[in-house]
Amino acid sequence: MLFPTVDFAVFFLVVFTGSWLLRPHKIAWRWFILAASCVFYGWWDWNYLTLLLLSIGINWFLGLVVYKALTPDGERTNASRWLVRIAVIVNLGILGYFKYFDFFISTITDKMRSIGISVDTPLLNIILPVGISFFTFQAISYVIDIGRGQWRKPLNILDFAVYLSFFAHLVAGPIVRASEFAPQLDEEPDPRYVRSGEAFMLIFRGMFKKVVISSFLATQIVDPVFANPDAYGSLAVLMAIYAYAVQIYADFSGYTDIAIGIALLLGIRFPQNFDSPYIAVTLQDFWNRWHMTLSRWLRDYLYIPLGGNRGSKAMMYRNLFLVMIIGGLWHGANWTFVVWGAIHGGYLVAERIVRGKWKGHELGLPPHLVKAMQWFLVFNVVCLAWVFFRAQSIDGAFTLLGRLFASGGSDAGVSLLLVIVIVASIASQFVPPRFPQKAEVWFATWAPALQTAALAGGLVLVDALGPEGIAPFIYFQF
Amino acid sequence: MPAGLILVVILLAFCVAGLLNADSTLRKSNAKGDGWRNEIAKTVAAVTDTFQINFFRNTIDDALGKNQGTKIDVEELLRQQAEAESAAAAEAAQKVPELVAPTPAEPMKIWVGGDSITQTFGTSFQRITQSTGIFTPTLDFHVSTGLARPDYYNWPEHLVKDVLPTNPSILVIMFGANDGQNMVDASGKALQRYSEPWMIEYRRRVAATMDLLKAPENNRITIWCGPPPMGPGTKTHGMDQLNYIYWSEAQTRPWIQYFDTWPFFSDTNYVFAANLPNADGVVRGMRQKDNVHLSTVGGDRLSWAVIDRIGKLVDLSAGNVTPPPSQAPPASVVERTEVPPNMPGAE
Numbered sequence: 120m121l122f123p124t125v126d127f128a129v130f131f132l133v134v135f136t137g138s139w140l141l142r143p144h145k146i147a148w149r150w151f152i153l154a155a156s157c158v159f160y161g162w163w164d165w166n167y168l169t170l171l172l173l174s175i176g177i178n179w180f181l182g183l184v185v186y187k188a189l190t191p192d193g194e195r196t197n198a199s200r201w202l203v204r205i206a207v208i209v210n211l212g213i214l215g216y217f218k219y220f221d222f223f224i225s226t227i228t229d230k231m232r233s234i235g236i237s238v239d240t241p242l243l244n245i246i247l248p249v250g251i252s253f254f255t256f257q258a259i260s261y262v263i264d265i266g267r268g269q270w271r272k273p274l275n276i277l278d279f280a281v282y283l284s285f286f287a288h289l290v291a292g293p294i295v296r297a298s299e300f301a302p303q304l305d306e307e308p309d310p311r312y313v314r315s316g317e318a319f320m321l322i323f324r325g326m327f328k329k330v331v332i333s334s335f336l337a338t339q340i341v342d343p344v345f346a347n348p349d350a351y352g353s354l355a356v357l358m359a360i361y362a363y364a365v366q367i368y369a370d371f372s373g374y375t376d377i378a379i380g381i382a383l384l385l386g387i388r389f390p391q392n393f394d395s396p397y398i399a400v401t402l403q404d405f406w407n408r409w410h411m412t413l414s415r416w417l418r419d420y421l422y423i424p425l426g427g428n429r430g431s432k433a434m435m436y437r438n439l440f441l442v443m444i445i446g447g448l449w450h451g452a453n454w455t456f457v458v459w460g461a462i463h464g465g466y467l468v469a470e471r472i473v474r475g476k477w478k479g480h481e482l483g484l485p486p487h488l489v490k491a492m493q494w495f496l497v498f499n500v501v502c503l504a505w506v507f508f509r510a511q512s513i514d515g516a517f518t519l520l521g522r523l524f525a526s527g528g529s530d531a532g533v534s535l536l537l538v539i540v541i542v543a544s545i546a547s548q549f550v551p552p553r554f555p556q557k558a559e560v561w562f563a564t565w566a567p568a569l570q571t572a573a574l575a576g577g578l579v580l581v582d583a584l585g586p587e588g589i590a591p592f593i594y595f596q597f
Numbered sequence: 598m599p600a601g602l603i604l605v606v607i608l609l610a611f612c613v614a615g616l617l618n619a620d621s622t623l624r625k626s627n628a629k630g631d632g633w634r635n636e637i638a639k640t641v642a643a644v645t646d647t648f649q650i651n652f653f654r655n656t657i658d659d660a661l662g663k664n665q666g667t668k669i670d671v672e673e674l675l676r677q678q679a680e681a682e683s684a685a686a687a688e689a690a691q692k693v694p695e696l697v698a699p700t701p702a703e704p705m706k707i708w709v710g711g712d713s714i715t716q717t718f719g720t721s722f723q724r725i726t727q728s729t730g731i732f733t734p735t736l737d738f739h740v741s742t743g744l745a746r747p748d749y750y751n752w753p754e755h756l757v758k759d760v761l762p763t764n765p766s767i768l769v770i771m772f773g774a775n776d777g778q779n780m781v782d783a784s785g786k787a788l789q790r791y792s793e794p795w796m797i798e799y800r801r802r803v804a805a806t807m808d809l810l811k812a813p814e815n816n817r818i819t820i821w822c823g824p825p826p827m828g829p830g831t832k833t834h835g836m837d838q839l840n841y842i843y844w845s846e847a848q849t850r851p852w853i854q855y856f857d858t859w860p861f862f863s864d865t866n867y868v869f870a871a872n873l874p875n876a877d878g879v880v881r882g883m884r885q886k887d888n889v890h891l892s893t894v895g896g897d898r899l900s901w902a903v904i905d906r907i908g909k910l911v912d913l914s915a916g917n918v919t920p921p922p923s924q925a926p927p928a929s930v931v932e933r934t935e936v937p938p939n940m941p942g943a944e
Contacts, residue, residue: 125622125634128611135607139600310600338740346885347720347893384603511882511892518893567602571609578614582621583657586741 120162122377123326123581130159131381134286138385139310149277149304152285159286160249167248171284174213178258179279181206185266186273193268203266207259214255217248219452250290252449254283256416261297263420269298278304287382291374293392294412300387308386316563318383319570320555323577325376328369330585332544336366338586340532345509348519352528356519358537363509364502365544368396371410395548397501400493402466405501413449417442436471440464455507455516462504498545617654619645624749626779635779639787670783671753671805678757678809693851694815696766698912699731705911708760710737711771714824714890721896722769722903725924729904731916735765743776744802753806761810766817767911768810769903771858773824773839774889791835796842804846807853818910819853820903823936825862826869828888837940844936854910857932859940861902862895867940873898876922894924901925906932 120127134155141148161168181202188199261282265273274282274297282300344351344359351359372393379389392411399405406414425438440461447460482489503520510516522528562570598606615622619642626638645651699705707726709719715738726732737760742750752772760768780788780798788795810819823840827833840859847855862883864870871884875898883895891899901920908918 132604132607132611136604313598313600313603315598315603315606343716346717346890347896349724349893350720511885515893563598567598567606571606571613574606574610575613575617578610579617579654582618583654583661
């Protein structure tokens with residue numbers, strides 16, 4: 120079930136009503152939310168539901184046995200360490216089967232063919248269940264946190280099921296941790312004070328970003344140019360690259376805004392997932408602002424276990440690079456994602472080296488100019504990496520980049536409106552957060568009738584400016 | 598705000614927006630062919646139409662330039678064409694048109710168009726035909742279009758009024774990927790997609806569109822490409838059934854040459870395959886991530902296959918029409934002699 124659809128609107132009205140009516144009855148509320156989440160997920164394909172329920176059962180059980188293997192003081196034991204490893208292997212094994220099996224087989228086949236050995240290995244054409252990467256990462260974090268003794272009491276199976284399957288974050292995040300979500304299950308939010316102003320603004324903003332901005336950029340320039348770069352001139356290619364940077368942000372952050380808004384209407388608060396990433400002046404800063412819940416997951420469950428900043432500088436650089444490569448692969452089974460990760464990893468390492476060498480040196484330029492140059496550099500490195508992220512193949516990405524410097528080709532799709540949308544979308548990130556916050560507070564003071572009219576008007580506007588159909592969110596495929 | 602009041606606000610906002618957006622919702626519902634939801638959408642649209650509530654939204658749509666379609670039916674276009682056509686021309690159309698061989702000095706005008714699949718395929722086709730030195734190609738695609746929704750985009754009208762007057766010698770056309778949706782027939786009756794009445798109506802539109810493409814002097818060929826098989830995870834179904842209609846209608850119209858794309862994007866059992874080897878033996882990705890649209894490689898592969906087919910109808914020896922093995926399909930991949938109405942695994 121996609122958020123900006125009539126189906127979801129009806130579903131949400133039922134869930135909203137049921138949720139607030141049942142909230143005082145903790146067990147009944149949990150069963151209701153679990154059932155609603157199962158309907159939401161099963162709407163895509165009821166077969167997927169089996170996998171989700173299997174993941175809930177396995178990880179809840181592993182969490183329990185890991186907890187029992189700890190010392191009474193919550194200290195790790197050899198048994199708990201091994202059980203955590205098993206949990207990680209099981210989860211990654213399931214993820215790997217669905218996400219990487221065909222990629223692995225086709226890579227091996229290609230390599231063997233390149234050395235003259237022809238093998239006929241049938242691909243399974245496995246369909247990737249929606250959101251598997253997200254709920255798998257959440258499940259891993261739960262078991263690891265218990266194994267580390269950070270989560271002292273395993274959840275009961277109902278709470279764990281609600282946590283892992285909660286429909287608002289199920290298919291495209293944010294990646295919420297049990298320590299953030301579970302305490303909210305026991306709270307009893309006051310139904311007289313729901314943060315509707317903030318929630319409505321988030322939902323409207325998210326829908327506008329997804330349905331209007333993202334869809335417009337995709338159909339106007341991104342899809343045609345990335346599909347056939349050879350036909351386009353350098354201006355169209357450049358615009359398509361910048362447009363994709365805006366498109367993927369609008370698409371993913373739009374989804375997150377809607378998810379956070381919906382959860383808020385049900386009295387649940389999710390962590391922030393985006394914080395104006397395109398204003399970053401360093402790539403490290405970018406990763407503190409882009410897909411923040413994935414960044415901290417990679418930091419806590421991959422970077423730190425690999426050694427993090429401990430040890431030599433060379434090891435730290437290796438860890439950083441490795442984490443970004445794995446972060447790239449998390450997005451999908453394609454070498455393009457590896458290159459995307461490598462660009463980010465390489466630049467992060469370079470950034471640290473340069474920062475270390477230049478510490479204390481002054482360029483003699485005005486600080487604002489230096490900052491602007493840094494911003495320009497980081498933004499364009501991010502855009503360069505997006506080219507590989509979006510392209511079908513590495514060859515395709517290089518072809519597209521090559522068109523930036525080639526003559527000829529059409530500049531079809533480039534228009535004043537397109538430039539305005541790109542520039543305005545990027546510029547909007549420089550607006551201080553206090554302004555939208557003030558708008559939320561102001562909106563909350565409106566009379567209910569006025570809020571109704573504004574919401575209805577917003578829905579008409581989004582529908583009118585959007586395309587005829589609703590395209591799936593980009594991040595569903597991850 | 599209290600939860601109860603929020604519920605009222607949301608409910609009212611949905612109702613107001615639902616009424617204002619009724620026509621748009623009905624269009625989307627028709628497109629999806631979604632049973633009982635469609636009935637509700639129709640009822641709501643009828644109410645808004647009665648009370649002219651849709652005026653506000655329709656004004657916005659008009660201002661935004663949406664709804665480029667018309668209500669002109671293909672039969673009306675055919676009637677106009679028949680009035681202008683002589684009996685001698687109808688007689689001439691009974692055999693495959695014989696076209697003058699193109700040369701670099703006198704290149705042949707070739708037009709390629711259709712829906713969003715044609716976007717990738719057509720761009721490849723345009724580039725490749727241009728590189729042969731004997732074609733002057735024109736690409737004309739419109740996303741989310743087909744023959745099912747003339748109210749959204751009227752292809753037959755566009756072909757007659759905008760394309761044919763430019764006198765292309767060859768048209769390469771592909772529809773179908775957006776046509777698996779409910780339709781409204783000429784009498785205004787809604788038809789459930791792929792139901793028997795739907796098939797009859799779709800066949801009528803296909804046949805009439807093919808007739809519209811007939812040239813009075815029988816000097817134009819249309820290569821009608823059936824859509825390729827769609828991959829798992831897509832919501833685009835029934836392409837085999839549409840292909841059967843295209844193929845069977847083309848059998849009695851010599852100026853229409855059906856091109857069977859299916860074998861070029863499937864394995865040896867005619868089952869969808871995203872990755873396939875080209876003539877050089879290297880396996881490449883033929884489709885975009887959505888498993889519907891062709892990749893650039895897939896577009897190149899289809900382009901060379903279509904050029905090969907054109908070469909069987911027209912002498913192309915004056916041009917550079919030998920494909921690089923890295924772009925063309927293997928020689929073993931050929932069109933089927935008959936197109937069956939149902940393919941295993943196509944649904």
